[in-house]
Ligand SMILES: *[C@@H]1O[C@H](CO)[C@@H](O)[C@H](O)[C@H]1NC(C)=O
């Protein structure tokens with residue numbers, strides 16, 4: 448009995464021993480991403496990181512057997528659990544809290560090009576980093592506005608997320624704890640404009656530690672050459688990105704269509720900060736659920 452109890456306590460109370468074979472990789476990863484942990488935090492983070500590394504290796508092995516269309520690699524989020532990752536980085540207030548948006552109806556006569564990439568046309572600013580703040584909604588909104596401004600003026604101006612975070616609260620946006628692109632657009636309209644990033648820089652502050660609700664979405668360690676699709680990707684949207692184009696590529700003898708999405712998790716994430724997400728009938732990750740764009 449005493450032995451059993453001790454075993455149980457040991458299981459509950461301790462982190463598993465780190466794999467000595469990974470020592471050098473761990474130290475290298477910490478240096479690369481300037482990670483420092485006080486005291487006991489190191490062992491906890493190491494354990495999370497090792498688990499993520501195992502998931503990556505497992506996924507990539509399955510990919511080599513043709514079970515996935517993309518690969519994973521370790522990145523700067525590798526020391527976070529799924530829950531921590533969702534709480535820190537996602538920030539689109541879930542769809543069921545928002546009034547339903549009218550469904551976009553393309554006219555039958557609408558002719559669309561086979562592929563579009565607004566980056567090549569000069570519409571898109573460099574990839575940004577929202578940091579530890581659930582402000583994806585502000586980054587998605589500025590991205591769309593930057594494109595609109597470019598279209599009208601021919602000038603690419605990096606716009607201020609912090610301006611939206613600090614000033615659109617009265618419209619129901621909640622700073623680092625989530626918000627809506629549509630309400631950000633509303634703020635810009637009411638305010639008659641938005642400051643540039645240069646004038647109003649990003650600080651990513653979290654002032655009150657109110658818990659944000661977010662379902663599991665993507666694993667912390669995503670960095671994937673390839674087109675992303677997953678049967679586990681929820682259609683309950685909790686993250687916003689900027690659509691900058693679409694296209695088709697040949698994968699294993701098939702034509703696969705994808706959306707090109709700009710994320711705000713730095714260039715270290717995904718394909719230099721972007722993701723190509725499977726485009727087609729099954730609304731991967733709820734990509735078509737809450738799409739919005741501003742007009743002038
Ligand atoms: C702005 O958009 C209009 C309508 O799509 C297009 O005709 C025009 O060429 C665009 N301007 C620029 C600078 O891209």
Ligand SMILES: *[C@@H]1O[C@H](CO)[C@@H](O)[C@H](O)[C@H]1NC(C)=O
Pocket residue numbers: 700701702
């Ligand atoms: C893929 O797309 C190309 C270009 O549109 C087309 O010529 C080709 O027949 C397509 N291949 C398949 C397998 O559908």
